[in-house]
Amino acid sequence: MACNRQINFYCRGSEGLWRVQGNKEPYEKDASFVGSSSSQCKCLEFSPSGETCAWCDGTSLKVYNVVENKLLHDIELSSVGYLTFSPSGSMLATWQVFTVKDKIPSRNMRIIDLTTGKEVASLIQKKAHQWAPQWSADEKICVRNYNNELQFFEENNFSEVKMKLHLQKVSDFSLAPNSMPYTVAAYVAGSKGLPSNVRVYQYPNIGGHGAAVASKSFFKAERVNLEWNSTGTAMLILTSTETSASSYYGEQGLHFLALNGDSCVVPLAKNGPVYSIAWHPSGTEFTVLYGYMPAKCTMFNLKNEAIFDFGTGPRNHVFYNPFGNILCLAGFGNLQGKLEFWDVKSQKLISEVSAKDSTYFGWAPDGCHAITATLSPRMRVGNGS
Structure with a gap:
């Protein structure tokens, strides 16, 4: 670890967006970074490598190379609520509030190829919850949750859905952070006395009876957080309820699930x-x-x-x-x-x-x-x- 290197951090607020030269006083604004003075700067995201950042100032979407200190793209796109980069930083996905005008639904999720700055897809994604597409580490596949089904795309070609995973009431999913084998976990909420469950599949073998390589069922789950380890071989499932008989603030549970099929309730003391x-x-x-x-x-x-x-x-x-x-x-x-x-x-x-x-x-x-x-x-x- 090099602890003597210059560290910069970025601030977003009512005065806009600015960069601060950090890790030693006087922590002054970095005049070499031309951010934004707009109070409408509502979102800021960095690529996984930290080399690129993107923000929306209310009227346009800006993509900036922080290493070379230069603006890469200035794209006319207003009122962006959320942003996310693909693992290599080659793609940028944006989400705006879904609207219907003259009975025509808006295509409120866009995917931009950052090598060209051109939009390669515009899709309908009504809900903010789990709006973001998820890529494999090598970006060979991309998955999104649409109308309670998981749609799979290959090679960043969003004009064709290669495969679909149909599960009743899929409300959450998580693509493992590794490359092959491509592994995705899907959460299906319980109903009418049936338990909730998380099922794990390896793409492209996602259809048919018994396709899941691992699964875990549980009760008392209105929401879940699906947390993969870095190698994509195991995950933690944090379940929660809004309220319970024992607590006004609800109840949580923690479950462990591995690709080899091992599963358990994590033994908390x-x-x-x-x-x-x-x-x-x-x-x-x-x-x-x-x-x-x-x-x-x-x-x-x-x-x-x-x-x-x-x-x-x-x-x-x-x-x-x-x-x-x-x-x-x-x-x-x-x-x-x-x-x-x-x-x-x-x-x-x-x-x-x-x-x-x-x-x-x-x-x-x-x-x-x-x-x-x-x-x-x-x-x-x-x-x-």
């Missing part, structure tokens, strides 16, 4: 909510924050064996740095903003700091620096003072 889960970047272990306050924190291996206990404390978020050698446990929201930094290998506490009223945490790419922030509209008073 304390009753209460599951606040946060995080896979180690290697994909060989994961950490869970759970239980009534003070929350307990445990690290597990792929056999779902507890391999380290971080004890209890006022924390509700867990973050690995990009290299997986440092773990941050944080207490945000109605907690006091305490941050604990742990050495993962030695399993020793490195330091503790306070970031009162924080609503955001992020690691810098160097794995040495981190940033906290108080963001609107989640915090209108206090403001870190």
Whole structure:
């Protein structure tokens, strides 16, 4: 890790979009970056490599190379609500609010080829929930959820749906982050006394009875988060309900599912909510924050064996740095903003700091620096003072 490198971070707010030269005072605005002065700058996203960013200022979509410090594309496209890049940064997907004008539905999701700046697809995607298409790591396939079916495209050709996965009430899906074999998990909500389930398929073998290579069924699930490990060999399924008999705030459950068919309920040693889960970047272990306050924190291996206990404390978020050698446990929201930094290998506490009223945490790419922030509209008073 090179901890002496210059780190820049980007801010979006009522004054527009600007870049700050970070990791040493006086943290001044970078005059070499021409961002936006528009208060309508509503979204900002970076490509996975960090070399490219895109934002919408209310009237146009701008794509910027942060390494060469130059504007790549200025595309006439207003009121973009969400953006996402493909893994290599070659494609950019945008979403706008779905509308119907003169009985003609708007094609509110667009995919732009960033090598040319040209739109290669315009599709209907009514709901903001799970609007984003998902690509395999090599971008050979792309999947989207449309009208409760999964549509598969190949080689970034969006004029032809190569295959469809029809499952009743598919509400969530997740494409594994690796390349071949292409693996997708689909969540089907339960109904009329039947359990909910997650089924895992390997493309292109997605049809017919018994096509699923792994599955996990469970009750008490109105929503799920599907979290793959980095190698695409196992996933965590965080289930939740709006309310339950034991809690006004609902109930959570955590399940483990592997491609080899192994599955279980993750054995948590304390009753209460599951606040946060995080896979180690290697994909060989994961950490869970759970239980009534003070929350307990445990690290597990792929056999779902507890391999380290971080004890209890006022924390509700867990973050690995990009290299997986440092773990941050944080207490945000109605907690006091305490941050604990742990050495993962030695399993020793490195330091503790306070970031009162924080609503955001992020690691810098160097794995040495981190940033906290108080963001609107989640915090209108206090403001870190």
